[in-house]
Amino acid sequence: MSIPFILYLFLGLLSFPSEIKLEFQRTLSTERTTPGSPVDISVQVYNRGQRLDELIIEDKLPSGISLENGAPRHLINIKHGEIVTWKYTIKADRGQYYLDTIQVQSRDKFGVKRNTQSFPTNGQLLVLPQMLKLKRLSIRPRKTRVYSGEIPSRSGGLGVEFYGVREYRPGDTHNSINWKASARYPSRMFSNEFEQERVADVGIILDGRERSNIISNGETIFEYSVIAAASLSNAFLLQGDRVGLLHYGKYLQWTFPGYGKYQREKILRALTSVVPGHSLVFSYLQYLPTQLFPPQSQIVLISPLTKDDPEVLLQIRARGYRVLVISPNPIAFECKNLPTNKNTLMARRILTIERELLLRQLVRGGIRVVNWDVSIPFDQIVGKLSQAPVIPRSVETGI
Amino acid sequence: MSKKYSLLCTLLGFSIPVFGYWSTGFKTISGILIAIFIFWMIAQWRGWSWLYPFVLLIGVAVNAAGTWMGISPILLILSSILLLLAWDFSNYTLFMQLGDSNDQIRDTERFHLTNITVYLVLSACMSLLSIAIHLKTSFIIAVLLVILSIAGIFQTTRWLQRSR
Numbered sequence: 001m002s003i004p005f006i007l008y009l010f011l012g013l014l015s016f017p018s019e020i021k022l023e024f025q026r027t028l029s030t031e032r033t034t035p036g037s038p039v040d041i042s043v044q045v046y047n048r049g050q051r052l053d054e055l056i057i058e059d060k061l062p063s064g065i066s067l068e069n070g071a072p073r074h075l076i077n078i079k080h081g082e083i084v085t086w087k088y089t090i091k092a093d094r095g096q097y098y099l100d101t102i103q104v105q106s107r108d109k110f111g112v113k114r115n116t117q118s119f120p121t122n123g124q125l126l127v128l129p130q131m132l133k134l135k136r137l138s139i140r141p142r143k144t145r146v147y148s149g150e151i152p153s154r155s156g157g158l159g160v161e162f163y164g165v166r167e168y169r170p171g172d173t174h175n176s177i178n179w180k181a182s183a184r185y186p187s188r189m190f191s192n193e194f195e196q197e198r199v200a201d202v203g204i205i206l207d208g209r210e211r212s213n214i215i216s217n218g219e220t221i222f223e224y225s226v227i228a229a230a231s232l233s234n235a236f237l238l239q240g241d242r243v244g245l246l247h248y249g250k251y252l253q254w255t256f257p258g259y260g261k262y263q264r265e266k267i268l269r270a271l272t273s274v275v276p277g278h279s280l281v282f283s284y285l286q287y288l289p290t291q292l293f294p295p296q297s298q299i300v301l302i303s304p305l306t307k308d309d310p311e312v313l314l315q316i317r318a319r320g321y322r323v324l325v326i327s328p329n330p331i332a333f334e335c336k337n338l339p340t341n342k343n344t345l346m347a348r349r350i351l352t353i354e355r356e357l358l359l360r361q362l363v364r365g366g367i368r369v370v371n372w373d374v375s376i377p378f379d380q381i382v383g384k385l386s387q388a389p390v391i392p393r394s395v396e397t398g399i
Numbered sequence: 400m401s402k403k404y405s406l407l408c409t410l411l412g413f414s415i416p417v418f419g420y421w422s423t424g425f426k427t428i429s430g431i432l433i434a435i436f437i438f439w440m441i442a443q444w445r446g447w448s449w450l451y452p453f454v455l456l457i458g459v460a461v462n463a464a465g466t467w468m469g470i471s472p473i474l475l476i477l478s479s480i481l482l483l484l485a486w487d488f489s490n491y492t493l494f495m496q497l498g499d500s501n502d503q504i505r506d507t508e509r510f511h512l513t514n515i516t517v518y519l520v521l522s523a524c525m526s527l528l529s530i531a532i533h534l535k536t537s538f539i540i541a542v543l544l545v546i547l548s549i550a551g552i553f554q555t556t557r558w559l560q561r562s563r
């Protein structure tokens with residue numbers, strides 16, 4: 001009676017493939033994309049060795065990637081010299097993904113012996129944060145850099161805006177002569193002076209603290225902060241400003257300030273991999289390393305804010321920095337997923353009042369605040385930032 | 400397709416010893432075998448693959464015992480082979496689920512069926528030959544040998560599956 005079993009085992013072992021000589025080629029329709037955009041992946045298998053039957057070939061997908069269409073795992077029979085190709089479509093969350101392994105599971109004819117082998121392949125997918133096109137952003141830091149740009153520099157020279165009147169100097173154009181002022185003094189002439197427009201240093205601080213970034217219905221408000229950071233850095237860089245990025249979360253991730261497209265790429269890559277995290281040291285903003293930013297420059301903080309934050313922000317303001325706070329509204333974000341009942345409405349009302357007080361505290365300290373209801377696109381909210389900043393009296397709100 | 404074959408093999412593989420034990424008067428064993436058959440069906444439906452080897456082991460052990468109770472050895476060997484095929488098809492069904500619906504499922508199944516047919520013919524021939532040779536051992540030794548060989552095969556299979 002044991003003969004059938006022994007024979008089964010014997011035939012199984014006899015048919016096990018001695019070696020697998022496969023070559024893989026993976027092609028991605030794009031290596032850079034935005035969250036939620038479909039990416040087509042094509043996998044090509046070439047068999048250099050003997051005929052292989054009942055092979056399970058799986059293109060291992062890292063977590064964060066979801067399947068949209070097709071399948072990454074296939075059961076194939078492949079002859080010597082044959083090429084088998086399949087395609088599938090994926091969608092991915094923001095992040096950097098390495099598609100570097102294809103797993104092959106081979107077995108004998110009866111499944112007695114199985115073997116799993118991994119083949120290294122090349123493949124990288126960069127899912128960059130969404131970057132919205134913003135209108136011109138008007139900021140007025142106290143100190144500007146030497147290069148000409150779009151920010152009024154509080155010094156006379158070539159520019160558009162009238163700055164003052166000074167005595168005529170040889171070389172001044174006829175157009176710049178202030179004839180009215182000159183007419184009052186028969187022996188002297190005066191010229192109009194315009195405000196020079198320069199580029200500035202902008203430091204973007206992305207708050208990645210776990211305690212301030214709430215999660216509601218599997219979605220985190222941090223993603224909105226990342227969108228804001230990407231859009232703002234792009235807008236400032238387009239204006240010619242020198243932009244640096246600091247991610248303040250589990251640890252400090254600093255992207256050194258720079259200009260232009262290269263810097264934009266650096267910031268986007270940094271934003272691709274940032275995640276909110278908890279750290280005992282960086283739970284509060286008091287350890288914010290402001291020395292990284294040039295004195296009297298512009299600081300943009302993107303944070304949902306907690307009740308302890310205004311004190312630190314006011315200290316930064318007192319040190320001479322211009323501070324702009326973009327605050328994704330956590331109350332509105334969370335309430336959209338909560339049932340509308342008496343208790344929720346009451347809680348929302350109380351929290352809104354508390355938040356209003358917190359934001360007013362900042363505004364009174366001379367900090368520009370944008371209260372962003374994330375259900376409204378960011379480019380619509382920051383439209384108000386295109387107006388020249390005056391001494392802020394109210395919270396610029398998206399509600 | 401392999402699911403249907405698995406069902407057919409399980410049904411035939413159990414019905415032979417059930418009939419054999421029933422006709423020789425061991426109705427309780429027949430009842431137990433029917434219960435095991437139902438249990439295997441449930442295991443297959445729920446996908447409890449870890450249960451398959453145990454049920455096969457019990458089935459073959461009962462068949463081995465049947466040879467000393469006057470049941471035809473040819474039928475019992477056939478039942479054992481059918482139970483082994485049922486086990487194979489059950490595992491194969493699970494294996495086929497790893498592939499995509501657009502894969503060459505039919506061709507692969509046909510290929511497996513061909514292999515199984517070759518195995519069936521070979522094992523039937525060899526078993527018949529072994530019956531013809533007539534090696535007589537005591538009941539206890541025979542049962543122990545059968546259990547040992549099956550356990551040994553499962554251990555070897557498991558070891559081979561783990562090894563890379």
